[in-house]
Amino acid sequence: MRKILLIIKREYLTRVRTKGFIIGTIIVPLIGLGSVLLIVFLVGHTATQSLRIVIVDNSGQLAPAIVHGLDGKLADGQPQFTVEQIVSRPASLDDLQQDLRTRINGEKLDAYLLIPPDLDQPFELHMRNPDNFGLVGPLSGAVDQAVISSRLDRRGVHFNDIQTVLKSAELKLLKVSEAGESVEKGQGIAVAIALVVLLYTALLMYGIITMRSVIEEKTTRTMEVLISSVRPFELLAGKILGVAAVAFTQFAIWMTSTALLFSFGVLASLGMTRNSPLAGVHVPISLVLYACVFFVGGYFMYASMFAAIGSACSNEQDAQQLQWLAMAPLVFCMIIYGVILNDPTSRTAVILSEIPFFAPVLMSLRISLQTPPAWQIALSLTLLVLTTVAVMYASAKIYRVGVLMYGKRPSLVELVRWLRYT
Amino acid sequence: MDAIVLENVTKSYDAVTAVNAVSLKVRSGAVLGLLGPNGAGKTTTIRMIMNILVPDSGSIRVLGEVVTDTTRDKIGYLPEERGLYPRMKVLEIIVFLAALHGLTQAEARRRAKAWLDRLGLSEWSDKKLIDLSKGMQQKVQFITSVIHRPPVVILDEPFSGLDPVNAATIQEIMLEMRSQGSTIVLSTHRMEQVERLCDAICLIDKGRNVLDGELRAIKQSYGKNTLHIEFTGGDGFLNHPGIGQITRLISGVEAKLKPGTESQEILKAAVLSDAHITRFELLEPSLSEIFIDRTTRA
Numbered sequence: 015m016r017k018i019l020l021i022i023k024r025e026y027l028t029r030v031r032t033k034g035f036i037i038g039t040i041i042v043p044l045i046g047l048g049s050v051l052l053i054v055f056l057v058g059h060t061a062t063q064s065l066r067i068v069i070v071d072n073s074g075q076l077a078p079a080i081v082h083g084l085d086g087k088l089a090d091g092q093p094q095f096t097v098e099q100i101v102s103r104p105a106s107l108d109d110l111q112q113d114l115r116t117r118i119n120g121e122k123l124d125a126y127l128l129i130p131p132d133l134d135q136p137f138e139l140h141m142r143n144p145d146n147f148g149l150v151g152p153l154s155g156a157v158d159q160a161v162i163s164s165r166l167d168r169r170g171v172h173f174n175d176i177q178t179v180l181k182s183a184e185l186k187l188l189k190v191s192e193a194g195e196s197v198e199k200g201q202g203i204a205v206a207i208a209l210v211v212l213l214y215t216a217l218l219m220y221g222i223i224t225m226r227s228v229i230e231e232k233t234t235r236t237m238e239v240l241i242s243s244v245r246p247f248e249l250l251a252g253k254i255l256g257v258a259a260v261a262f263t264q265f266a267i268w269m270t271s272t273a274l275l276f277s278f279g280v281l282a283s284l285g286m287t288r289n290s291p292l293a294g295v296h297v298p299i300s301l302v303l304y305a306c307v308f309f310v311g312g313y314f315m316y317a318s319m320f321a322a323i324g325s326a327c328s329n330e331q332d333a334q335q336l337q338w339l340a341m342a343p344l345v346f347c348m349i350i351y352g353v354i355l356n357d358p359t360s361r362t363a364v365i366l367s368e369i370p371f372f373a374p375v376l377m378s379l380r381i382s383l384q385t386p387p388a389w390q391i392a393l394s395l396t397l398l399v400l401t402t403v404a405v406m407y408a409s410a411k412i413y414r415v416g417v418l419m420y421g422k423r424p425s426l427v428e429l430v431r432w433l434r435y436t
Numbered sequence: 437m438d439a440i441v442l443e444n445v446t447k448s449y450d451a452v453t454a455v456n457a458v459s460l461k462v463r464s465g466a467v468l469g470l471l472g473p474n475g476a477g478k479t480t481t482i483r484m485i486m487n488i489l490v491p492d493s494g495s496i497r498v499l500g501e502v503v504t505d506t507t508r509d510k511i512g513y514l515p516e517e518r519g520l521y522p523r524m525k526v527l528e529i530i531v532f533l534a535a536l537h538g539l540t541q542a543e544a545r546r547r548a549k550a551w552l553d554r555l556g557l558s559e560w561s562d563k564k565l566i567d568l569s570k571g572m573q574q575k576v577q578f579i580t581s582v583i584h585r586p587p588v589v590i591l592d593e594p595f596s597g598l599d600p601v602n603a604a605t606i607q608e609i610m611l612e613m614r615s616q617g618s619t620i621v622l623s624t625h626r627m628e629q630v631e632r633l634c635d636a637i638c639l640i641d642k643g644r645n646v647l648d649g650e651l652r653a654i655k656q657s658y659g660k661n662t663l664h665i666e667f668t669g670g671d672g673f674l675n676h677p678g679i680g681q682i683t684r685l686i687s688g689v690e691a692k693l694k695p696g697t698e699s700q701e702i703l704k705a706a707v708l709s710d711a712h713i714t715r716f717e718l719l720e721p722s723l724s725e726i727f728i729d730r731t732t733r734a
Binding site: 020230245 | 483486488489505508509511513515517518519520521522523524532533535536537577580
């Protein structure tokens with residue numbers, strides 16, 4: 015036990031002190047956060063000034079309604095649009111347009127809107143940059159509303175009445191579970207997908223880290239010294255737990271910093287307020303616990319598979335060919351999870367989530383979508399634990415033989431034969 | 437009392453028998469030279485003594501007991517395939533391995549510093565192993581194999597890659613450990629080191645123990661059958677029917693006597709010939725000759 019602790023400590027310290035860890039844990043998320051902040055900043059600050067427009071009204075009646083519709087405000091409370099001038103039925107349209115174009119080119123005006131004499135004719139919006147959505151979007155909305163409103167007026171119907179009549183009915187979604195009912199706003203799927211991606215990535219990433227670590231000990235020939243004082247099983251256990259400790263540290267740093275960012279209101283200012291879709295995300299604590307339990311089981315199973323593969327190979331190239339053995343079930347989960355998303359209670363979903371190699375991802379997914387019967391969770395967990403123990407036992411055997419084998423990459427048949435060595 | 441006892445130890449890999457019914461005793465406090473051509477089974481034998489490999493049959497005892505994890509901490513091991521974590525600092529790696537052998541951190545640190553000092557590496561203790569030369573790395577690894585003061589030390593080719601000065605330092609330390617009562621197994625190809633350092637030898641060939649015992653006794657059992665003759669003039673006397681293989685040296689020749697031939701007969705023939713003899717000596721065979729003789733027998 016003392017030796018396992020020493021192995022864990024070394025594995026942990028050397029890994030946490032590397033540049034790779036610091037970059038992966040702190041700098042990459044910072045860059046990610048930084049670019050989000052940058053985008054938000056850029057988007058939020060593109061239209062800092064009121065857009066100056068002129069309305070040329072050939073119909074002689076619609077301009078006030080449009081101006082009424084342009085009531086958007088900027089972040090600083092200034093109106094989004096400043097209507098500098100309304101020209102109703104100009105005497106010489108050509109001269110006026112010539113003049114307006116000059117003003118736009120001289121950047122004294124942002125755009126002018128040409129209302130046709132007949133409202134069924136196309137409207138024209140003249141501007142330097144027709145891709146400026148901040149200008150086109152609200153103007154087009156205001157024009158639409160004004161035109162519709164004017165047509166309705168002619169039929170003697172008031173626009174506001176119609177708006178009330180056409181208002182969509184609200185459909186409230188309620189999720190029924192053993193715990194009672196809760197309001198569902200569609201975030202359940204988002205949580206489920208995020209969970210699948212997170213579990214898949216973490217199992218794969220930390221599994222491969224474990225494999226690399228074993229290969230490193232082999233290629234540097236440190237292995238021989240180590241197993242002259244530590245049993246291969248202790249080495250394997252120490253390594254898996256050491257990498258697990260690194261994973262835990264990484265997650266703890268991410269979670270803490272996310273929490274800190276929230277409390278400092280940085281995220282709030284990014285729009286993650288009550289109205290944003292993320293604000294309604296509710297992750298039940300039971301789901302977190304279940305996912306953790308399934309993850310731990312899955313991690314030990316996959317990490318020991320990856321470690322065994324690493325032990326059988328003399329270099330990274332060989333390992334890249336063999337690592338598919340361990341990756342295949344995880345990749346399969348990513349391919350198949352859509353099926354379970356559609357119907358988490360289907361026979362396929364139930365069977366797949368009971369298979370230990372898929373259970374860590376797929377059972378967690380089912381639990382997040384619709385809590386399966388307790389016996390299914392219990393069975394899946396039991397199978398997972400039993401398989402994990404068996405896989406760890408087999409991996410330890412392969413590991414014991416593999417760590418001293420150099421040269422040609424062993425075939426699958428040879429790996430199976432190693433299991434029988436005493 | 438024997439420090440290491442192997443009885444009928446056999447180990448096979450699939451079709452190949454790497455070690456075949458080897459029995460061997462290493463006297464406590466002695467330096468045993470483990471000799472044999474490449475691929476003879478020396479490393480497999482050593483790995484079985486270290487309990488890294490388990491023999492298919494036979495038994496191994498070190499210091500009177502079957503090797504377990506606690507026994508292993510009483511053995512120092514310098515493997516032939518050398519290497520340590522390249523990106524760890526020299527001091528850290530020594531302390532880590534010493535702690536695995538049961539030393540406390542503080543004690544490990546203290547001893548590591550003393551050893552680094554003795555081997556002239558103290559200014560390198562905070563450098564990464566990868567920044568050291570091959571020879572320096574090897575000295576670091578030597579430290580890790582003896583830092584826990586094991587009563588039994590197994591050194592697999594400890595001098596390969598070392599310059600003469602460093603080789604002499606390691607040799608000196610080995611003799612010092614011997615005088616303190618340590619038992620040392622030295623696996624090497626270099627016969628002159630064995631002649632200088634070893635009390636006993638064990639010669640392994642094709643997985644079998646073909647010769648073992650005290651070095652003195654082995655040499656005596658081979659008898660004095662080699663003539664070292666220095667002379668001027670004609671060498672016709674070397675055609676004597678009692679002389680076997682002849683090796684010509686700068687100063688003269690080394691001639692093997694055929695069994696049953698007395699050295700006196702050759703001397704008589706030489707004196708009667710036209711050669712002028714300046715030196716005539718009957719020698720024990722060198723270890724190299726014994727080695728070649730034993731390993732090339734059909």
